[in-house]
Amino acid sequence: MSRCTRMVDVGRRQFLRGGAIAAAGAATATMVPAEQARAAGMALVEYPANRIANIADLAPNEPFDVTYPDADAPGVLLKLGKPVEGGAGPDGDIVGFSTICPHKGFPLSYHAEGRTMNCPGHYSVFDCEAGGQQTWGHATQNLPQYMLRVDDKGDIYAEGVDELLYGRHSNVL
Amino acid sequence: MAYKRHIDRLPIIPADARKHNVTCHYCIVGCGYNAYTWPVNKQGGTEASQNIFGVDLSEQQFADTEAWYAPSMYNVVKQDGKDVHLVIMPDQECSVNSGLGSVRGARMGENRRSDKTGTQQQRLSDPMVWRYGTWQPTSWDDALDLVARVTARVIDKDNEDDLFVSMFDHGGSAGGYENTWGTGKLYFQSMKVKNCRIHNRPAYNSEVHSTRDMGVGELNYAYEDYGLTDAIFLIGANPLETQSNLFLNHMVPGIRNGAKVVIVDPRRTVTVNACEIEAGKENVLQLAIESGTDLALFNTLFTYIADQGWVDSDFIAKSTFQGQVAQGQDEAHPAALGSFEMARQECRMSLAEGAEICGVAEADIIKAAEWIAKPKDDGSRRKCVSAYEKGIIWGNDNYRTVGALVNIALATGNIGREGGGVCRLGGHQEGYMRPSDAHVGRPAPYIDQLLIAGQGKVHHIWANDHYKTTLNASEFKRVYNKRTNMVKEAMDARAGATRGELVDAIVGAIEAGGIFSVNVDIIHSQIGQSAHVILPAVESGEMNLTSMNGERRMRLVEKYMDGPGSAKPDCLIAAGLAQSLERVLREEGRSDYADQFKGYDWETEEDAFMDGYHANTGEIVTYDRLRAMGNNGVQEPVVGFEDGKLVGTKRLYADGQFDRHGREDKKALFCAGAWRGLQAPGKSAQRDSYAFLINNGRSNLNWQNWFLDKDNDFVSDRYPFPFIEINPEDMAELDLEQGDLVEVYNDVGATQAMVYPTSTARRKEAFMLFGAPSGTQGNVINAGVNELILPNYKQTWANIRKISDAPASVRHLSFKSKEYTSA
């Protein structure tokens, strides 16, 4: 009843690198077999390896706000307390996700009890323990998840994203 | 891991890309989209001048932006033989969806067939004939010649009863006015085929006979009525999932405007949850009735509302039949129809009785009546939109139940007025234009049972998959496989024979009890596995196609890409078949009969449109005029053309004249259908013999697009098997874990599903996903139908037992609550 009905501000607007972007996945040779054609889509953009937190910053099941790959792309780190697929760190339980809903770009909020990211826009629910799979919703992709690396000092680096971020034609602008 | 595309950039739509009007062809809502295409060796840029949006795309775009499209909206397809980039994205300017996409429609792009990206390789591209023990691709001439020759052997002037036809009657998808006309002209004008059925039910009938007999067409409002109303009354419907953008873009604004919501559904759906979030729990009333008792509830509400005097007497006097019985109960009318008072007498049911039968509190029935009908404090009429769908259409006692709901709307004057309407929500879009079907009769023949009983010699199937979506499916498949195999074996035995000898062999097998099956479809369907000839069709966007949505909004989808191989629009396939029949009949010296198959010299789908829709609706609508109306189109009926625009009709019956029944007096009738328990044969016995109610229906993700989505990674990753929602305590009793495969079995068959723990599910009331390729729900639906051959899917009971631990393909899945909660 009392929730806001429109997203107000996802983050500061900021000019970033522009420029021409190569067409991805558009192999033009004739009769490319399906598998080969799909593989051609794996040419990924080059991601920055950003230190986005240290393990010491994270408390179990409490969302820690980050941005990646740049300041205009809000996200979250979670220490789930149990190993999950795609989980990083010594316990395999650290995951990171974009917090912009891939449906229409509303900001997601973390539902600690269900360990899901929930969208006030149109009620979509994404499961943080299942690789961001959309438990239910309108988005046509699962929640973009970060590829994470944790070094000896406990520094957490994001080094890639596995789906296109809402509001971008290239994950790295 | 959850499925990820690993696509992290997309080509930018250049400023000079070609733009096409597109209406999403999946569900009834018909959301507006635009298809943009441009040459594969070109692309736009991030600078505002370099892209179609005129926006600086080097910046992050924000919520609801017009300038973003998802990877699922993109593909590389053929257009006029050349590769082009394609983006199909929601249209902000369309009043239906205002830029919203859904989890179905926003995947139109990636569900196009592409040789470049490898999507939808399952699409049929060439006609195929059963030869040498398999299907061999061939030419249209060859395939149609065989179909015509075999068909001609079993039909004759004035007797076409051995030709059985299953044909879609819908719009969108590969339906639409062009294609229903093409098939309709062939089977109902050139021929008078009686043994036919529609894509989703076993007979050729209306799903809502009673409302039509009462004079009230079932799509009578405008979507904007949800924003103008005081109450939204939803019955057997789950619009957040199955009419998603109608709910989000029209119902939610209405609710935020203060409309209260009454929902009749035994199951707590995500729609109930969303309404509670928007309106507050105190403004949402779910009547979780016992399955199949809707009629008792409506009659109780009708009685109570009438007794309170909360009716629109003026409207009743002016617009409804005065007297007693206008139409008696008979074989074609499962209830008498007549005046308000007559119906009131017949339907009378006390609060106590109604509450007892429905298993809900009397106070809740009163509350519902107040929200729906009690005049406001200033004495003004309360506005209410009533919307229903498969929960009652495919539920107990269809005729009386739908009629009883329309009674309430008529009594309260809530039809043809702002903020009113009593409408079905719909499945596909509509797009029906055919010659009269009166010769089919009413009740219409129960085709699937006749086929099981050995009738029918040749079967033409147009985009129907009985195997996935019929009732009594287990038995149907068994018999149909056997009968079609007899013909396949006869064909195999005559390999190398001449055409004449082959036709003789086929006819021999038919006379021995076999059936010759011709399958027209866009994919090789499950029933298509039994076919002897397969004819490939195109779908929306691969042809120009007109349809109308749930508020009768008609649009033209412009062809934006080539169809696969030599696939054709259904209307042109029907024309080709008619021409082949004409030729064969003439050769055989049956020239009188051959003459009936003239009149199909259509070159394009537009010719079929002009011959059908245009010629039969006052010659107003043309492709050019409709194209100019863009994605907002025009609401039917179209009544004129003024100032360069088509003029439509916002809501039906605004003048209080009701004509759907064809009565001269234009008075609406009330339905006098008393409650009579579970009406269809075998239902009560099943309820008494099995532990679980197997309620069933669609999900947000799996809906009219499933035929394509069985080849879509995003969708099959989420639900490799149909889910069955079960209460956790029931799971414990059955020793079940999430993801386990269970068998659902009863007196008519068995099927399988994957366990989805659902704490809101009532004990012993499971809900299974309908229409899955990997678990046919129809296997456990008995053959019981109502008097007019409407199937009864919803009232099904069965037992459940475990067949396997969660298989590897489901272990990574989310099994959490589907309900949104705020933080």
Ligand code: SF4
């Ligand atoms: S709500 Fe229906 S019409 Fe609209 S995009 Fe979704 S499937 Fe298509």
Ligand code: FES
């Ligand atoms: S923006 Fe998140 S569900 Fe629509």
